[in-house]
Amino acid sequence: MEKRKEEKRLKDKDLFKVVDSTIDAKTFLILQDLARKYEIEEYWGAVSSGKEARVYPAKTYNGNFYAVKIYYTTTSASKRAIERYAFSDRRFSNLKTSNTRKIISIWAKKEFKNLSIMHDNGIIVPKPIGVRENILIMEFIGDNGIRAPLLKEISKDEVSRELYDNILLQVELMVKKAGLVHGDLSEYNVMIWNNKEYIIDVSQSVTIDHENSQLLLKRDIDNINRFFESCGVEVDDSEEILKRVWIST
Ligand SMILES: Nc1ncnc2c1ncn2[C@@H]1O[C@H](COP(=O)(O)OP(=O)(O)OP(=O)(O)O)[C@@H](O)[C@H]1O
Ligand SMILES: [Mg+2]
Incomplete structure (x- = not known):
């Protein structure tokens, strides 16, 4: 039993090629879950870190890459931006909430939805793959984890x-x-x-x-x-x- 636990811990640690201090415990758990769902072998170091989000390459077991956009859950800047846009968009007007994590997840969902509509209408955007809470998964634009x-x-x-x-x-x-x-x-x-x-x-x-x-x-x-x-x-x-x-x- 102890051994199994240890093995699991090692595997979870291996999921991240580069440890990133901005990933909080809850986000880490969701990333583990998403790794299982989308057959992700490992997450690489961020290709960008901005004011509102970071984007990471995720390598699948068969060697493909996804781009994983993780919105920070703590910055007041993102909270402000979200209030500015999301709540004046009538598609999201019934989702008023003061909980930052919830607001961020609405924001990620909104990006996923916009990407989906654009992609379905033939606009050249990264293909959306999935969204969960503050994490959006999409097609990786670039080669072998190196962004375009x-x-x-x-x-x-x-x-x-x-x-x-x-x-x-x-x-x-x-x-x-x-x-x-x-x-x-x-x-x-x-x-x-x-x-x-x-x-x-x-x-x-x-x-x-x-x-x-x-x-x-x-x-x-x-x-x-x-x-x-x-x-x-x-x-x-x-x-x-x-x-x-x-x-x-
Ligand atoms: N699908 C993708 N494939 C590869 N790289 C990506 C992808 N999407 C975004 N990136 C990289 O991540 C960066 C940030 O992504 P994006 O512009 O979506 O986030 P942002 O909210 O603008 O973040 P920032 O706060 O840095 O401005 C992009 O400039 C690009 O370099
Ligand atoms: Mg940008």
Whole structure:
């Protein structure tokens, strides 16, 4: 019995290639559970750590990788952001709660739902795999646990008018097919992989009937224009783009 316990402990420890102090006990237990469910052999060290979440590669027994996004459960910053967006989104308006863990899990669920709608409508996003509490599992964009570069990170001569058009097409499909506005689009939330532009980080995306959707869309377009312009790409007028991609209702 003691031996079995010891073996189990070793196995659990082995699940993490790099121990990470930001993973609390409860999150750790869920990660163990998810490992069983999705046949994950080990979690690798984070490919990014930001204000609201960290993203980890997870290697499966058959050598595939998932991206595991873990939202911090303690930061007041995430709590504020969530209150700002989630509760003005009518899909989540009946979920008012003051419990941070619960709020974060709503946030993760929201990102999963937005990813699912986008993916189902043919927008290039990481395929959503699962969500549990503060943890979202999705397709890993990159190779062998090494993440693909962000738009921000590719060399300037790869930043072309074609890429610009392709990204704006994703924005248009998002509005017209998925009925969503990204809301935080920039060179930091697009990954370039296999000649495709993956739109990521969609937790704050809102439905087009959201009171701020047009404003957010305009900001998204302005961000993309500003980035491409700074790389010497000729861009379209943002008001023109807005007219083009918005649905006339
Ligand atoms: N599916 C994925 N595959 C590989 N890497 C990913 C994936 N999704 C996100 N990443 C990496 O993790 C980073 C953070 O992800 P994301 O933008 O979704 O979170 P965030 O909330 O913006 O976090 P931050 O607080 O750092 O801004 C991305 O910039 C990217 O480098
Ligand atoms: Mg981001």
